[in-house]
Amino acid sequence: MFKLKEGYQLAVLRIGVAIAILTKVFVEFSELDLMYSRNGIVQDVLSRPLEVSYVLSLHGLSDFLHIQDQHVFLNSIYIVLAVAALLLLVGFQTKLNVFICLLTHIMVFNSYNLIAFGFDGFLFSLLFYCLIFPTHKVYTIDQLMDKKHRPLDAAQLSLFLGVVQVHLCIVYFTAGYSKLGGQEWMNGTAIWKAINQPQFYTAFTPLIKSLACYPVISYALTWGTLLAETAFPFLIWIKWAKVRAVILISIVMMHIFIAVVMGLQLFAWIMIVFDLSAFAGILFKAETVKKVKPEQDPDPLSYQLINTPAIRQSV
Secondary structure (H helix, E strand, O other): OOOEOOOHHHHHHHHHHHHHHHHHHHHHHHHHHHHHOOOOOOOHHHHHHHOOOOOOOHHHHHHHOOOOOHHHHHHHHHHHHHHHHHHHHHOOOHHHHHHHHHHHHHHHHHHOHHHOOHHHHHHHHHHHHHHHOOHHHOOOHHHHHOOOOOOOOHHHHHHHHHHHHHHHHHHHHHHHHHHHOOHHHHOOOHHHHHHOOHHHOOOOHHHHHHHHOOHHHHHHHHHHHHHHHHHHHHHOOOOOHHHHHHHHHHHHHHHHHHHHHHOOHHHHHHHHHHHHHHHHHHOOOEOOOOOOOOOOOOOHHHHHHHOOHHHHHHO
16 A cells, blocks of 8 residues: 655645646746737736836846847746746756746746736745755655655654645635625625626536525535635644544635636645645645664673663663
């Protein structure tokens, strides 16, 4: 039976982020000129004033290199990003490739934050965690090539996972708390109104709309979402394992609903990666290596020394 290695959550983080980037490249590659060129939907006159001056941007890099052909420039950037993400996926030169992905994402995000959404912000955070955490030590080519086979430090792993867990709880607490003041969330119509917006239309929208016509269904979806987000930061820490598993599965199902019904697949994916990177240990236990003391008679000289009065008192 396959057993998960200790620290497998770091592999979930690395692989999930790499898949998100590869999907982003696949979706956006044919529309790069429309999205990010000087003559695209967000032109220089709008995007440049919003750039953070001390952070690298696509505009800044293009100007520095005196790029004339925006099409070739943008395609080259995204090809480099795709290669780095593919190598990150398999864990080869992990730190270098996650740095390339992070740097590229910063450039795009800084240049065109007007068309960025929640996915981009969370991707930035998880890329940063991939960079500073030892994601190269679990299920990677780097690990196989490491002749010293240096294991993960248990205390450091607990610290790393703790940081991600606290961050995730803050995200859900702020999301749930902000909804408590919304009239649509309190009267149970928020989900109904969301699925009726044209930008969220998917193949499943007619089915959900027909179900949500019944007030009890609309209330259940709306208040269920509100309950999951507000309760998550508290119930995820309690000692009852089944309750923790239920709240984690509920929050993952919420994001699957967002992906299927509202068409926000990338956002849903990055949030599920975030959830499982932090709390997958609730559902999937890792293999623990126990040090077994060899059963053998003690060395006679050592036995005599340890049983001398002076040594015995110090022990």
